[in-house]
Amino acid sequence: MALRRSKKKLPAREDKMMKEKSKIEEGVFDRAVFMIFYGLLNKGIISSLDYPIATGKESDVYRATSGKRFEDQSQYMAAKIFRIETANFIHMQDYLFADPRFSHVRRTKREVIYAWCQKEFRNLQICAQANVPAPKPFFFSKSVLLMEFIGEEGIPDSTLKAVGSEDPEKDCETILGYIRRLYRAGLVHADLSEFNILMHGYPNPVPYLIDCGQGVVLGHPKAKEFLERDIRNVLRYFKHYGVKRDATEILEWVKK
Numbered sequence: 001m002a003l004r005r006s007k008k009k010l011p012a013r014e015d016k017m018m019k020e021k022s023k024i025e026e027g028v029f030d031r032a033v034f035m036i037f038y039g040l041l042n043k044g045i046i047s048s049l050d051y052p053i054a055t056g057k058e059s060d061v062y063r064a065t066s067g068k069r070f071e072d073q074s075q076y077m078a079a080k081i082f083r084i085e086t087a088n089f090i091h092m093q094d095y096l097f098a099d100p101r102f103s104h105v106r107r108t109k110r111e112v113i114y115a116w117c118q119k120e121f122r123n124l125q126i127c128a129q130a131n132v133p134a135p136k137p138f139f140f141s142k143s144v145l146l147m148e149f150i151g152e153e154g155i156p157d158s159t160l161k162a163v164g165s166e167d168p169e170k171d172c173e174t175i176l177g178y179i180r181r182l183y184r185a186g187l188v189h190a191d192l193s194e195f196n197i198l199m200h201g202y203p204n205p206v207p208y209l210i211d212c213g214q215g216v217v218l219g220h221p222k223a224k225e226f227l228e229r230d231i232r233n234v235l236r237y238f239k240h241y242g243v244k245r246d247a248t249e250i251l252e253w254v255k256k
C-alpha cells in the first residue's frame, strides 16, 4: 500500500487519489484526512505514505517518505493521524482546556482533536529545546502530525516495553533526567511509561520519548499530580529489574 504523488499532471488527479484511498484501511482515511495528505504531497512535505507502523483506537502511525521540503532533514517521517470518531474526547478535555495554551479551544470534537494534534507538535518542540530525545516535529495539519521517524534503515524502533532494558540503572537514570529537563523547560509528559519510550540505536540504545500529546505546561492545575505519576510509572517499571529509587526523593530532585 502506498499513496504516492504522480509525476505527471493528470486531469482528474483528485479522482485518482480517491481511488488510491480504497487501497488504504477504511476508517482512518476519511475524506478529510485524504485531503490533508493530498495537500502534504502537493506541497512537497511528504513524497509517499509507505505503511502503517501502529494502528490504534485513537490514532494511527504510518511511515512516510519525506518530500523535497524536508528530504535534507531526514529520509523518513512518522505520520500520526488522530482519529476523530473513536478518540476519547472526554479524557482529552482534562488535559486540554486546563492547559493555559489551549483554554480558548472550541469544544467541538473536531476542534478538540485538531488542538490535540497541535499540542503534541508544540510539546515535541519543547522536548527539542530542552534537549530531551524525542521525535523532531516537522509539520502538522488539522488531525495529522508529521515528526521524525525513530528507527534504523527505515524500520521503526521498538518500545522499551517490547525490548526491555539492557542497562536498567543507566536507562532509569536517563529517563528521570529527561523528566527533570522537561520540568525545567515547563512541561510534564503526563503519559510516561515503558509503552511511550522507543529504544533507539545499537549497540547502546538511547531512550526516546514519544506520544507527547498529553503533556501539560506547569500552569495546568494537575501538573504536579501528572509529574508524580510519571515518576512512579518509571520507578515501577525499573523496580522489576531491581532498581531501587525513592519516588519522594526523585520528586524533590526534579523540582530542585
Ligand SMILES: Nc1ncnc2c1ncn2[C@@H]1O[C@H](COP(=O)(O)OP(=O)(O)OP(=O)(O)O)[C@@H](O)[C@H]1O
Pocket: 053, 054, 056, 057, 058, 059, 060, 061, 078, 080, 135, 147, 148, 149, 150, 151, 156, 157, 158, 159, 195, 196, 210, 211, 212
Ligand atoms: N516518531 C516515531 N517513529 C517511529 N515509530 C513511532 C513514532 N511515533 C510513534 N511510533 C510508533 O507508533 C506507536 C503508537 O504511537 P503513540 O504512542 O504516539 O500513539 P497512541 O495513539 O498513543 O498509541 P497507543 O494508544 O498505542 O499508545 C508507538 O508505540 C510506536 O511503535
Ligand SMILES: [Mg+2]
Pocket: 195, 196, 211
Ligand atoms: Mg502511546
